[in-house]
Each structure stands twice: as C-alpha cells, then as structure tokens.
Amino acid sequence: MQKGCLDGARVFLCPEGVGGKRRALFAAAVARLGGRLAPHPRGATHLVLEEPPGPDGPHPDGPDTFVVSNRWLSECIKQEQKVDEREFQFASRPSKRAAPQTMPSDAAEAKVSRPDSVDEEAAQEDSAPNSVVIRELKRLATAYRNSGDQWRNFAYTKAISAIECHKKPIRSYEEALALPGLGEKMASKVWELLQTGQLKKTEELCQTEEARVLALFNKVWGVGPTTAQNWFALGFRTLQDLHNKASLSRQQSIGLRYFEEINTKIPREEVEAVTETIRVAATKLEPDVWLETCGSFRRGKQLCGDIDVVISLPIESKGFLQRLLALLKDCNFIIEDLSGSSDRSHKFLGICQPAAGIHRRLDLFVVPWKERACALVHYTGSGHFNRSLRRLAIKKNMVLSEHSLVAADGSLVPTDSENDVFNALGVQFRAPIDREHALEVVENIS
Known part of the structure; x- marks a missing residue:
C-alpha cells in the first residue's frame, strides 16, 4: 500500500449506515495511508458517507x-493510491425547506419514530x-430476492446463516x-470483504438505479419481484409514481397507503399489548x-416485522374467526383486511391500529386442536429452520407440514406438542x- 497518499486529508467517517467493525477497518486504512480522522464534519477535507446526505445529515464546511x-x-485501499474524488462525489444536500410530501417518503427506510430498541439491535449486530x-x-441477498433470482438469494441466505453461527472472527x-x-466463490467474496471492507459485487448490483427502485417497490405490501420489475420497465421510479400512474390491486393500494408505518419495526412490548387485546376479545367468545x-x-x-398469532380451540367452534374479526373491527382495532377473509376462512391477513397509534401488520391463524403442535413449529420459523426440518423428515420417509407429520405408510404421527415433533424426527x-x-448449520446432520 502506498503510504502517504492521503497526507493532508482530514477524513470524517459518517457512522450512519456503517457498522462499527467496518468503520474501524476504514479508520485503520486512513491512518495507514497517512490521513487523519476528523471527529466532526467541521474542518474535514473529506466527508465519507454510505448514502447521499439528507437535509439533517453532515454537510461540507466549505466549497473545497x-x-x-x-x-x-x-x-x-484497493488501488493503493488516492483516486479521483469526482467519480464518487455526492450532490449538494437538499434544502430543509423542500415542499412537504403528499405521499410516504421514498426513502428506503420509514421515517416514523425510531424506538430505542432499534439502536440496541443495530449495536448487537455490529x-x-x-x-x-x-x-x-x-x-446482496436482498438485491437478488428483489430481482426475482430466488436461487442466488437462497445461496446467500444459507451462507449468511452459517457465518452467523460461526462465533469467532473469520481470519482466512x-x-x-x-x-x-x-x-x-462465496468464500472468495468473504475474503474480499475482510481485506477491503467492501465487495465489488455489492457495488455492481446494489448501487444501480434499478436496484434501488426495486428495493423500494418490493417493500409495498402485495408487490413481488415481477410486479416491481414491470413497474420499473414502465418508467415508475417513486411511490408517488405508483400512486399517480400504476394500476394497483386493492391490497397494493392499502400497502401503499400505510407504507411507512407497516415498514417500521414493532417493539416487543407493543406485540405483547396487541396479543393481549386479541386474547381478551377471543376469551369473550370462547373462554x-x-x-x-x-x-x-x-x-x-x-423488533418484529409483523405480528403472527396462532389460535386454537379444544372443541371446534364454527365461524370463530369471523366472530373474532367482527369484535375487533367494532372497537376499531382491525382497520384493513388484506386477505379477503370468507365465512369459511381460517386465516386473516390485515392491518390493526393498537393504542400506540401506528398501523401494524397482523396475521391470525385458526388451526384445529390436533394440528396445534405442527402449526406452532411452522409459524414460529425461521424459514431456514423449517426447511431443514422438512428435509430431515423426507430423509426419514416422512412428510412435515404446518398441518401434520405423516409417516411413510400414510398414517399421522401423534404430535400433541412441539417435543413430539422433534422426537419423531429423532432430533433434540x-x-x-x-x-x-x-439444523445442518449447527448440528451434525447429513
């Protein structure tokens, strides 16, 4: 590495969007290249940011x-020399006096109140x-999912799971x-990241206009990769474009209306309060x-993305879900129905408005008493874990679903509890x- 190529540079590393360890890598590189870290934007020669600065973000001290x-x-770091800043320069920050938005912000993350637990969870990840x-x-996994490339998404999420289970720093x-x-190939990407703090593939895939727009559109409830790609091809670039020009389904219209709120994570305390509201209403109908x-x-x-509640009754009560929904709608707790629940439906997908006032995504699943254990395993997740259990069941000539565990001869394996499911599969x-x-990541299961 060419020492001294950043001589005279005073670099401010903006912490927003950059984890502590990655920031430490950058800080060490600045020092090795002869530069100095600036503790504040004032007096810095370079402001280094993950994303373009917003109205309240750091701004230059002067024109230079x-x-x-x-x-x-x-x-x-990669080229071992100072490269031309102009290729990587952000435009001037927008004015704080910009006209107010009539639609939700097009920022990738919602701007509703940020609970302290968000910062706590981010610190844990760092x-x-x-x-x-x-x-x-x-x-990268998210970018592949947004573009409809499920195979690469699966490969990356599988690798992420293995790395998360590796409880010590990867050194080689x-x-x-x-x-x-x-x-x-994946190991090479990991090593590139460890050496440079950045991945060329990420920049190629995630920094394009298409990637940013697809990421935004895929956050609208009821929108999948194909629809998002079609909208991009039609020239839509913002949520306001969707509101003004796109042909939206009823569910997509609802998802767009509550975009920022339902993309805001839910603290555990609020999930507990929502659960209690549902419990009180349900016990009024069936003790x-x-x-x-x-x-x-x-x-x-x-922090949770939505709220999933599994409900069961020892003795079947026809129309229970519909009566429960009616009760919750009467008190203005349930605001929107995303699933179009019929009189015979046992599943509700919708939006509720707890006492906290922010609209939240809520899913209710009413399952038969004998299916309770398998449903509990399924709806608890995670997706990785559930798929590994199903693979294990197949290897043992069984079939596992959210409804039951079926033996090779077609008979139902008795499962009165989650323990019964695990025991039948021969796993702890x-x-x-x-x-x-x-399971394969943390246990010796082949």
Whole structure:
C-alpha cells in the first residue's frame, strides 16, 4: 500500500449506515495511508458517507470539502493510491425547506419514530464477530430476492446463516471455505470483504438505479419481484409514481397507503399489548381459547416485522374467526383486511391500529386442536429452520407440514406438542430462540 497518499486529508467517517467493525477497518486504512480522522464534519477535507446526505445529515464546511461515497475510500485501499474524488462525489444536500410530501417518503427506510430498541439491535449486530461480512451479504441477498433470482438469494441466505453461527472472527479464505454452505466463490467474496471492507459485487448490483427502485417497490405490501420489475420497465421510479400512474390491486393500494408505518419495526412490548387485546376479545367468545404469538417474536427478537398469532380451540367452534374479526373491527382495532377473509376462512391477513397509534401488520391463524403442535413449529420459523426440518423428515420417509407429520405408510404421527415433533424426527428439541438457523448449520446432520 502506498503510504502517504492521503497526507493532508482530514477524513470524517459518517457512522450512519456503517457498522462499527467496518468503520474501524476504514479508520485503520486512513491512518495507514497517512490521513487523519476528523471527529466532526467541521474542518474535514473529506466527508465519507454510505448514502447521499439528507437535509439533517453532515454537510461540507466549505466549497473545497469533498462529500463522497465510502466506495471512494474502498477504491483507495484497493488501488493503493488516492483516486479521483469526482467519480464518487455526492450532490449538494437538499434544502430543509423542500415542499412537504403528499405521499410516504421514498426513502428506503420509514421515517416514523425510531424506538430505542432499534439502536440496541443495530449495536448487537455490529458486535457480532463477522458483522461486516454479514451486512454486505445481506444486501446482496436482498438485491437478488428483489430481482426475482430466488436461487442466488437462497445461496446467500444459507451462507449468511452459517457465518452467523460461526462465533469467532473469520481470519482466512480457508476458514471461510470450511464453513457449511460456502463454496469457493462465496468464500472468495468473504475474503474480499475482510481485506477491503467492501465487495465489488455489492457495488455492481446494489448501487444501480434499478436496484434501488426495486428495493423500494418490493417493500409495498402485495408487490413481488415481477410486479416491481414491470413497474420499473414502465418508467415508475417513486411511490408517488405508483400512486399517480400504476394500476394497483386493492391490497397494493392499502400497502401503499400505510407504507411507512407497516415498514417500521414493532417493539416487543407493543406485540405483547396487541396479543393481549386479541386474547381478551377471543376469551369473550370462547373462554377455553388457546393462542400463541409466533414468528420472530417467539424466537426472542426485540423488533418484529409483523405480528403472527396462532389460535386454537379444544372443541371446534364454527365461524370463530369471523366472530373474532367482527369484535375487533367494532372497537376499531382491525382497520384493513388484506386477505379477503370468507365465512369459511381460517386465516386473516390485515392491518390493526393498537393504542400506540401506528398501523401494524397482523396475521391470525385458526388451526384445529390436533394440528396445534405442527402449526406452532411452522409459524414460529425461521424459514431456514423449517426447511431443514422438512428435509430431515423426507430423509426419514416422512412428510412435515404446518398441518401434520405423516409417516411413510400414510398414517399421522401423534404430535400433541412441539417435543413430539422433534422426537419423531429423532432430533433434540430446540427452543424457539435457537431456531434462527438450519439444523445442518449447527448440528451434525447429513
């Protein structure tokens, strides 16, 4: 590396969007190249940011200050010399007096109130031994999912799961290659990240206009990769474009209307309050009702994307879900129905408005009593874990679903509890908090 190529440079590394470990890599590189870290934007010669600065973001102290993407610093590291800032320069920041939006902001993340638990969870992610690698691979996995490339999305998420389970820093290409689910190409990407703090593939795939627009459109409830790509091909670029020009389904219109709120993570305390509201209403109808909040909440996450509640009754009560929904709608708790629930439906997908006032995504599943255990396993997740259980069942000539565990002769395996499901598959019981990753990643199952 050419020492001294950043002599005289005072570099401010904006912490927004950059994890602690990745920032430490950049800071060390600045020092090795002869530059100095600026503790504040004032007096800095270079402001290095992950994203273009917003109205309240850091801004240059004068006309000679460069406001550049952190790709500029990565290129300096890769090329071992100072590269031209102009190729990586952000435009001037927008004025705070810009006209107000009539639609939700087109920012990738919602701007509704940010609970303290968001910062706590981000800090936990940054403290993971391989957080830089995990964060960048997640960006790629999301980009592939948004473009409809499910195979590559699956390959990246599988690799991410293995790296998350590796509880020590990866020190070499060979160490990465030895992890389950990582081939030579993936191990090379991991090693590139560890050496430079950046991945060329991420920049190629995630920094294009198409990638940014697809990421935005895929966050609208009811929109998948194909629809998002069609909208991009039609020239739509913002949420306002969708509102003004796109032909939207009823569900997509609702998803667009509540875009920012339902894309805001839900703290555990709020999930608990929503569950209690549903429990009170359900017990008014059927005192013996059983219900469990599943999904990421049951897996112990501090923040949840939506609220999944599984409900069951010892004795079947026809029309129970419809009566429960009517009760919750009468008190203005349930606001929108996204699933078009019929009188015979046992599933509700919709939007509720808790006392906190923010609209939240809510899913209710009413299952037969005898299916309760398999449903609990399924709706708890994670997706990785469920797929690994189903693969294991197939190897044992069984079939596992959210409804039942079926033996090779077609008979139902008795499953009165989650323990029964695990025992029948010959695998040790895993508490919900330990179901984030596939069985193959953490246990010797071939």
